[in-house]
Amino acid sequence: MTHSADRIARYTAKGWWTGDTIDQLLRTQVAAKPDDTAIVDPLDKLVGPIKRLTWGQLGSEVDRVAGLLHERGIGPGDVVAVQLPNSVELAVSLLAIVRLGATVTPFPVQYRAYELAQLLPLSGARLLITGQESRAPEGTPTLSWPGDLEDVTGAEAPWRVADPAERVTICWTSGTEATPKGVPRCHYDWLAVEAICTAAPALTGQDVILNPFPMVNMAGIGGVFLPWLRVGAVLVQHHPFDLPTYLAQIAAERVTYTLAPPALLTLLLHQEAILAKADISSLTRIGSGSVPLPPPMVRGWQDRHGIAIINFFGSNEGIALLSDPAHMPDPEVRARFFPRPGAPGAPELLDPVRTRLVAPDGKEITEPGIPGELRLTGPTVFAGYLPGTAETDPFDEDGYLRTGDLFEIAGDQGQYLRYVDRARDIIIRGGMNIAPAELEALLAGHPAVAEAAVAGYPDDVLGERVCAVVVPNGEIDLDSVVSFLRDKGIASYKLPERLEIVEALPRNPVGKVLKRELKL
Template sequence: MTHSADRIARYVAAGWWTEDTIDQLLRVHVAARPGVLAIVDPLDKTTHLDGPIKRLTWAELEADVDRVAGVLHARGVGPGDVVAVQLPNSVELAVTFLAVVRLGASVTPFPVQYREYELAQLLPLSGAALLVTGRDSRAPAGTPTLSWPADLEGADAPAPPPRTAAPAEQVTICWTSGTEATPKGVPRCHYDWLAVESVCTAAPALTAGDVILNPFPMVNMAGIGGVFLPWLRSGAVLVQHHPFDLPTYLAQIAAERVTYTLAPPALLTLLLHQEAILARADISSLTRIGSGSAPLPPPMVRGWQEKHGIAIINFFGSNEGVALLSDPAHMPDPETRARYFPRPGAPGAPVLLDRVSTKLVTPDGREITEPGVPGELRLSGPTVFAGYLPGTAVAEPFDEDGYLRTGDLFEIAGEHGQYLRYVDRAKDIIIRGGMNIAPAELEGLLAGHPAVAESAVAGYPDDVLGEKVCAVVVPKGEISLESVVAFLRDKGIASYKLPERLEIVEALPRSPVGKILKRELKL
């Protein structure tokens, strides 16, 4: 999907979209500060990816990007192609991403936990001609593959021909679970990615003096829009981290003198309550932390600010369109920042939100203008994508006025209607450690279990990951959590989707029209 010529003209005229491109951001820092440190590998990299732990300057990063672009070009990758990438957060992932974009191709990134089941679904949908991976690739047989370090570390090829990217070029196809069993492809170009970046760079006021620790996988909005692109814009140091390991995470904050990072709210709450953990860690360099994906507890946001002098920035968004943020500059009171988002266009809202247009809509289509009435948030603006990859979505994501239907419920709040308050997640998503899990996918697989008559999959709270997966089953034979997990493992699904709890019930709660009422499940 591509943006219409009319939309491009309007947003460029308004100054919301510029002629900047991702490769151009890299080249600016290479030219201005070639010898300055740019990117650092995880401390525990060798447990997840073969090869040495790297620390690259901007000039060294540029040399690696150009070299890998040459190797990819020699394999036939060029403008308009799609390259699948399945790597943990690392220098290699950043180099691969930037090399693919330099060639005018698109990156379709996959979580490292994906196995045969997911890759067999998504590789054909993406149209990827090549998969770049590390150790233990689970790609379907016959998939053209390049591997780090075997095929790419030190490999050489003629430099690709120079080219100038157009900002409307597609650069990624990310994947969102949604409420459907099959993930939906979310294409994005330089224009809308860099509009996302501008919000995520401005909220924490990032500069070249910052050191950014990225614990979120670079497969979706948080990792790419929230960290990777703001790093390229600001010229800060990027410290990679993934998969998440708390001791390593805290050690990197201390060793690299990290000033900004992201963390899920459940982890921030846990650390605040586990004073002994923080007492053994040096977090004195940290000044702010971005969080989101779930409501922020006000005592947590206040606790970090009062005990540690660290401001928590509240983000709300999705792969399809970043929408809202609460930052300490505009909302200094931590409890207000946790509970509310500035309503775009309202007095006192951040200037960057003026380019976002929102409305709340009741189920019968009425637009809500009064406080205290929940409705679906719909939005439009330069951070919103153009539409799903053809063949990956059933429903039209936009309403008749061109607003994105988010599926999330908010209400107008504040004495002057200046805030939006999150009410609930209408989409039936489980968010485990920042990774979206579609219950419909697991329910469809469990329907084939010989001892399952009916099932419903839902999330239950977890102090570290936010949510974990529970399978609620009406049995027709002997069943256990172990047998459910073994059955799903045999299907080749990613391990983070596997249920960690099983509940046996005689019947699933249903509405008068037969819809399963997941809120009535006893979890």
């Protein structure tokens, strides 16, 4: 899917979309600060030497890898899959692919044969860039770090100037359907997302950004990677998540900004002994979101440590809302509400965003306190799902994205939006989305399962974990469920960590399982 010529003309005329491209951002920083540090590997890097590159060295690496990919026949319009942990190599791979005018489709490192066998054909990828141990189906063309791509020089890639409307990425979102949906994005809409994620924490070239979120979707790419390129800060990569290493990186690199899930921030406040042993004196703000932020947590970080928590709400399809300390200095207000675009006091950077709340009968809600589905339009919204990956049109008759998330108008002037609930059943475990429908479909094949429902249950560290609720058709326990799913080749983070046996699943009059009535 691509944006229409009319939309491009309207948004560029208003200045919401510009001629900037991702490769241009890189070239600007390489020219402006070639000797400054650009990117740093994780302290506990899994494979290969730990690297620390300047902007000049990063530019040279991107040139080199782009040349190697060009030799493999990769060019404009091609799709290249990438499955690497957060690292220098991941950043180089993404930037080299984009430089050639090709499309990146990034996959979490946890994906195994089951997920890759589904998504590689849907993406149309010609090549997979991976680590030394590829999990791709047999016969998939691959290049590996460090084996195929380390210290190898190819022909010089041809010079080209990118069209901001050309497709840059295909990310994957797990909704209520069993198969993930492909979300294509171009330079225009990615850099509109970047503008919000750069402005909310007021990032500059003096910042040091620690990134613990996988660079495979909105949080990692839009929230960290592109703002880093825009301002020319230092990017410190982190993977896999390990709290002692994470805190050590903050101290060693003098990190000023990072992202963290709400559950982790709450845990650290409750266990002050952990923070007492860590040096977080350089840290000034933290981005968080994906689930409601507890007001005591946001206030606790500000009052005890002088660190502002920035509240983000968005999705792969279209980020739109944020609560930042400049416009919402009260931490409890910032935790509970988002500025309502177009309302009094809303940040100017939200001016291009249009939102509406819609009741189940299709009528627009304009009064406070009445929940409705959030729908939105604007320059951060994608053009539509990759053909063949979604059954329904995500947009309504007026062109607004149906988010499936419930909000209500709040505030004495209707100036806020308050998050009410997730209309979808998605489970968010440590920042990774898990589609219950996918697991339910697989569990239906278990010989001892008559019916199954999958839901999340709260966890202090990861936010949620996975629970399988089963109506049995024989002897069954958690080990047999996990073993059955492992044999299907699914990613380990999706595996249930709890099993509940019930006589029947709660259902509504039309037979839909009522997830909220599951006793977890």
